[in-house]
Amino acid sequence: MKNGIIYIIGLMLLFACEDVVDVDLPEVEPKLIVDGLLRVDKSQEFVNVEIRMKETTNYFDENLPTQVENAVITYGKPLNGDIFESLAFCSLAEREPGSGVYIPDPNFSSDQRIRTSVVEPGMVFILELTHKGKTYYAQTEYAPTVPIDNLEQGDDTLFDEEETEVVVTFTDDPDRDDFYVFDFGFGEFLTVEDQFFQGQEFQFSYFYDDSLTTGQDxxxxxxxxxxxxYNYMDLVIEQTTNNGGVFQTPVATARGNVFDITGLDNIDIFDNVERPNDFALGYFAVVQTYSSTLTIE
Incomplete structure (x- = not known):
């Protein structure tokens, strides 16, 4: 009987210790997220323009698609300062209502798609959009790259026997300083620069943490x-894990190139050096891409 009473008292004390702790999280002003990575595949006729707009929510909540009042991409080759040669425009519209995905406006009076044949080194692209009464601006230069020479499966492992090694080989362009971002799928990226192999063939191994299955491409x-x-991606890769992509949950400290220029009358200071908190998350970039597919053995 005494043992039973002690057991019951112990259970009562155990459950009495289970208190719910409410944590008051600070109110954070929602920020616009711009996933504006445009990949230029020269084997295709048009650039695949898809810019995803989201807005941050409260802590632990998923970022939701948002709509912008207007969005346009301006592009051309600069001749002198702000003067452009053959300036062209690409007006954007939401692909499906509520999706937050913006593509060249199919209902515009003229074809708004960007032909890959006109995209060349030295071309500058400018994204301007309006979101909830605020004007945002991003500028980037087209970044060419080189193809992958060889992609093969290796037999080595780094930390775990379940890892899968892939060996990538490419040859750097000797006439320019290059920066590379490798996309290995599954939200996994790697940054590489040519500082130590300028103009040479370069080979490296990448290890997938998750076990890949035989026959998987x-x-x-x-x-x-x-x-x-390159610097932006390098920082984001350091601060994120495999969460579905580096733009899925942007880190607030990783400042991109999309700035809030509302009320500015001098575009020369669009980077908001005097307004460090006025920017959107994410990045706008126009880059050439080559891809190679490997079947796991």
Missing amino acids: ITVSILGATQDF
Whole structure:
């Protein structure tokens, strides 16, 4: 009987210790997220323009698609300062209501798609959009790249026997300083610069943490990058894990190139050096890409 009473008292004390703790999280002003990575595949007739707009929500909540009042991409080759040669425009419209995905407006009076044949080194692209009464501006230069020479499966492992090694080989362009972003799928990216192999063939191994199955196809892409985009991706990769993509949950400290220029009358200071908190999350980049597919053995 005494043992039974002690047991019951112990259970009562155990359940009495289960208190619900409410944590008051600070109110955070929602920020616009711009997933504006445009990949230029020269084997295709048009650039695949898809810009995803989202807005941050409260802590632990999923970021939701949002709509912009207007969005346009301006592009051309600069001749002198702000003067452009053959300036062209691409007006954007939401692909489906509520999707937050913006594509060249199919209902515009003229074809708004961007032909890959006109995209060349030195071309500058400018994204301007309006979201909830605020005007945003992003500028980037087209970043060319080189193809993947060879992609093969290796036998080595780094930390775990379940890892899968892929060996990537490419040859750097000797006439320019290149920055690369490799997309290994599954939200996994890697940044590489040519500082130590200028103009040479370069080979490296990448290890997939998750076990890949025999017969599974994986696609590896090499993306060109400006130095600013390379630095941004390098920072984001360090701060994120495999969460569905580096633009899925942008880190607030990783500042991109989309700035809030509302009320500014001098576009020369569009980067908001005097307004450090006025920017959107994400990045706008236009990069050349090559892809190679490998079947896991």
